[in-house]
Amino acid sequence: MNISPRTVPDIAGEYNLIDSGNEMKLEQIGKYRIVRPAPQAVWTPRLSDTEWNSADATYMRSSSGGGEWKFRNQTSRKFQMLYDNIGFEIKLTDFGHLGLFPEQAHNWQWLREVIRTRMAYTNNANLNVLNLFAYTGGSSLACSQAGAHVVHLDAAKGVVDWARDNAKFSHLHDRPIRWIVDDALKFVAREARRNNRYHGIILDPPSFGRGPKGEVFKIENDLIPLLAACKEILANDAAFVLLSCHTPGFTPLTLHNELLEMVGERPGNIESDEMIIAEQDRLSAPGRLLPSGTYARWQGRDVTKPKKAEAKK
Template identity: 45%
Template sequence: MSSSYPSDNFDYQLLDTGAFQKLEQFGPHRFCRPAPQALWPKSLPASEWKKVEGEYKYFKGKDTGGEWKTPSSLPEEGWQINFQNLVFKVQPTGFGHIGLFPEQAPNWLWIIDQLKQLNGKEIKVLNVFGYTGASTLAAASAGAHVTHLDASKGSVNWARENLELSGLGDRPVRWIVEDAMKYMQREHRRGNKYDAIIMDPPSFGRGPNGEVWQIEDKLSEFMEACQNIISDSPAFLLFTTHSPGFSSLTLENMLRTYIKSLNKENFETGEMFIPDTSTGLHLPNGFFCRYSANRC
């Protein structure tokens, strides 16, 4: 488990968890969303849970797919929240997301720290499955040359907007809307290399031309593609997943198997989580594996 969670200077709070739900505050707006891993009872009274401005519920009898119940008072164009010096636009999406994965916050700080330790050295970072760009912003804010890759044009446009909102519009960021595998294989043919790769592959997804991504079927091929475009002496690698059946050790084993130049002593693995402010419990939210060439 990651040792700490950066709650300070973050306009997000996990207010309560339990009964397979989570109560969250994104800036001025409160939401209730499913949390299948929250097996314990709720802590706050029902009156607090009734203050939500939006609730996402799975369709009956399913644990994926659902719909939002939100009032018309929520701003259609979204609103902004801050994390440290970064600014993100957030709003409910059709998949039950809000546009940000708060459990990744320790990883954003880790990315910044890795780059600061390089003392201004020019670093090329590839952020695969980059979504709305939180990790891209973290890397760009610390001076990296970033390639942000995602198959969704909407997500890439959202990430670009977040970069501008954060005052980082002049930073060297390339925006790529393409199937991840196709782009990485083309980079290999061109002989292009990256000093760091950030990857958060989904369980399932589709590319812009209908390409199908199923993590169990594609992960080995994906790791081969990473192996082909990572530099001989990587600065860092960040590998995270929310997919059932995976663990932090699975992620480490994949990295060590496919990128054999990595020093096994330089890995850090654990479980991503968000602290519940009402109880101090930690809500688990996936796994991470981090490799750093600078790790002591």
């Protein structure tokens, strides 16, 4: 098994992890400082209580499983920002999410690199990507930036519309992106019957979710059948598969083994690791990395190098 190094990507944008600890994280998001839960941050914060208490907004979870925002300063619940050259509309949702997952930035950079390498290898032949559980579209837009044809699928119409707005903000609204509201497994099964194939598949499944018609998804029961179905629509000359999740217990090794079962004997390389967010001083001095989920990703061996031009006779 190849465990990738803890590479800290140099990401340009309006997001910074300022501090973490006591199962919380202090973030700079656009012009606002926001505090949100981070169950993995079991250590002690570096900054003072004064710094933390000066945050513009704090999301507090309740014992009943919900939560609420508490505002110290006037804070917009909806605004735009740039991160890793992608435009995001940030929303302070009732369940604490913002529509941005900065821990995925390392994967976005990898997706761009793999797609551009593949397109150089094939003289810019169409590369079709399916993004399941695609949410607000960070991975979809990264693939589109690299030149891929993308199918973006989520079960919730509201978040698909949110992703479309992000595409407009990123000046990608005229690119070949199909926006689909559907149940992931049902859509994949239909694609198999239609004999449609994809050169890249991205999955970021939730621990629990519901499809548009009430279909239930439980990761412990349904991920393996979904990966088996995805195997049927993975092109023979596929370039990549990216699998990530935020479910406790689904370690890098777990995802690695599940992805290995999916790709079978296909030539290529699988790497797996934790997704991380670096505290803002990490690039200039030793600092802490906040674990924020896990991933495994496979790259087909035949796309690791651009095709060499034939020598002139």
